[in-house]
Amino acid sequence: MPENYIEIENLRKTYDGKKFALDGLTFNTVKGEIYGLLGKNGAGKSTSIKIMTTLIGFNSGRGSVAGYDIAKEASKIRKCIGVVQQEESYDFATVENNFKLAGLLWEVGREERDSRMSELMDLFGLEEIRKKRMFDLSGGQKKRVQVAREFMHDMKVIFLDEPTVGLDPIMRRKILDYIRQKANKGLTVLFTTQNLEEADMICDRIGIIDDGKIVEEGTSSQLKNRYGNLRTLTIWIGNDSIFSKEDIQKVFSDIEFDELDVRDNVITIITKKLEKNLGNIMSTLSNNNIQVERINVENPTLDDVFIKVVQK
Amino acid sequence: MKIPAFLRLTIRNVVVNTDMGTMIFMLGLPTLYLFVMGFMFQGIVPNGLRINQNGIDIPYTTFLAPGIIALQSFTAGNIGGxxxxxxxxxxxxxxxxxxxxxxxEYLLGIIFVSIFFAIVGSLIMLAFALAIPVSFNYTLIGVITFLLAIVIGTILFSSLFLIISGIAKSMQIYQTITIVLFFLLDFASTSFYSITSSTPVWLVYIADVNPLTYISNILRDSFIYGVNYQTFVSLGIIFAGMIVLFAISMRVFRNIRSGI
Structure with missing residues (x-):
């Protein structure tokens, strides 16, 4: 078994012969890993997935999925992957028949098909709508069917292109938990999303793609340490202590900060060196008779990292 | 038991298409043609409308039935393609x-589901025709020719609709083309009427290049007039048409990259 379940090296793809949708994409994932591919619209996420799932070709570079070459062994790859496309995809049939047909197409035996269908319908909350036709479902329900149906067959790698769009938070959480369970059992997951909180929660490693190549890669905390070392300190001061921004700036003239804001009785300080400055800030407030009611420290989010990386 | 990929796709296509709308399109409309049009035309002439062709005089309903059965290849091709x-x-x-x-294998799944629908539909329409009743002669060569014509005709029309499916960029364009074809091919053929010396020349030209004309004529030969040299010529013509359209559809299909 190969160590890397997805191995992509210097992949380039152009649709019009001028602009490259992928321009040297390189990354890899190991067995059982959830790899998040993040990027703004048009960064190359869906094109990457289409190439890795052998739906479209590429101009140069090389890659393999589950040990099979994406250029030469397309049919072998297709037999061991699952794909949830970003766009809707369903048969004009009932929910139940969509599951049965997925089982039929993937040669899942009748008994296994029925038991998997029941399990997935229960898990994804589809029991009540199993007899409804896909046309009659809401966008969120269709998406649930689309994601759940893909787990009717066994696979080594699954590609999930924004699988939680349109889902309510409870269902989103259920789906993410299910994906995590599957990954713990050895399923390799390539996951794209615009919801960075979700990526933070589920992905073992994240690659940020911009202009067709990975511009940053690492675990969520590695990325935050690398790019998002700014921390936000919010201080609520007593209602009696009314100060302008200029007053506060004077008070904190000896303290290093990146940004300072004062609105009503809330002071917001953004700094790279919070640990070093926190003591000074508190003693300065005390020395100036500014009554502190509450403080809050916010760590950097993946959003901060993402914005910095793609705006670099 | 391992089911071949194309057969799994065929079964999937049958399940997906077995809905009320498709059934009405496939069976309801031809049944209406058969009963309503058959009896209405029959009734407009005092002693009943009769068609004299090949020196044989038959009631209009008997003339119409093979034409309606031939339509199954067109509708099944439309559904499949x-x-x-x-x-x-x-x-x-x-x-x-x-x-x-x-x-x-995907393409085979489409061709096979079209053939399946065409044969089942034809047999159902044949049963309806017998209820009218019509006077058909059944011979082994006639039945074989009928099945051959339905299969070849279905592949021909499936290919035609595969081409349209491959190049249509929007639902509106696709629907407009299919509706125009539906009326043009259905009515400018010998499915409903015989070509006589009074038929306008331009309609005769259209009917001459319309595959439904040949399929209808083959079915009439199979069930009424008897299989003859002209039947095989007609079979040859639709076979050649099928090869050409299938080749074009393969080319269009190969170039399809993604969704609409």
């Missing part, structure tokens, strides 16, 4: 193409 459009529109083409299937 239209599946590509529907699959592209609703994301299932890409979904299937990233599954354990090759392109030609």
């Amino acid at each position: 239209g599946m590509l459009w529907s699959d592209r529109r609703w994301g299932m083409f890409e979904q299937i193409m990233v599954g354990p299937f090759r392109r030609f």
Whole structure:
């Protein structure tokens, strides 16, 4: 078994012969890993997935999925992957028949098909709508069917292109938990999303793609340490202590900060060196008779990292 | 038991298309043609409308029935070929193409479902025709010729609709083309009427290049007039048409990259 379940090296793809949708994409994932591919619209996420799932070709570079070459062994790859496309995809049939047909197409035996269908319908909350036709479902329900149906067959790698769009938070959480369970059992997951909180929660490693190549890669905390070392300190001061921004700036003239804001009785300080400055800030407030009611420290989010990386 | 990929796709296509709308299009409309049009035309002449062709005089309903059965190849081809459009529109083409299937297996799934619908539909229409009743002669060569004509005709029309499915960029364009073809091919053929010396020349030209004309004529030979040299010529013509359209549809199909 190969160590890397997805191995992509210097992949380039152009649709019009001028602009490259992928321009040297390189990354890899190991067995059982959830790899998040993040990027703004048009960064190359869906094109990457289409190439890795052998739906479209590429101009140069090389890659393999589950040990099979994406250029030469397309049919072998297709037999061991699952794909949830970003766009809707369903048969004009009932929910139940969509599951049965997925089982039929993937040669899942009748008994296994029925038991998997029941399990997935229960898990994804589809029991009540199993007899409804896909046309009659809401966008969120269709998406649930689309994601759940893909787990009717066994696979080594699954590609999930924004699988939680349109889902309510409870269902989103259920789906993410299910994906995590599957990954713990050895399923390799390539996951794209615009919801960075979700990526933070589920992905073992994240690659940020911009202009067709990975511009940053690492675990969520590695990325935050690398790019998002700014921390936000919010201080609520007593209602009696009314100060302008200029007053506060004077008070904190000896303290290093990146940004300072004062609105009503809330002071917001953004700094790279919070640990070093926190003591000074508190003693300065005390020395100036500014009554502190509450403080809050916010760590950097993946959003901060993402914005910095793609705006670099 | 391991079911071949194209057969799994065929079964899927049958399940997806077995809905009320498709059944009405496939069976309801021809049944209406057969009963309503048959009896209405029959009734406009005092002693009943009769068609004299090949020196044989038959009631209009007997003349009409093979034409209506021939229509099954057209409607089944429309349903099958239209599946590509529907699959592209609703994301299932890409979904299937990233599954354990090759392109030609997908294509076979479409051809086979069309043939399945055409044969089942033809047999049902044949049963309806017998209820009118019509006076058909059944011979082994006649039945074989009938089946051959239905299969070849269905592949021909499936290919035609695969081409349209492959090039249509929107639902409006696809529907407009299919509706125009439906009326043009159905009515400018010998399915409903015989060509006489009074038929306008331009309509005769259209009917002459319309595959439905040949399929209707073959079925009439199979069930009424008897299989003869002209029957095989007609079979040859629709076979050649099938080869040409199938080749074009393969070319269009090969170039389809993604959804609409």
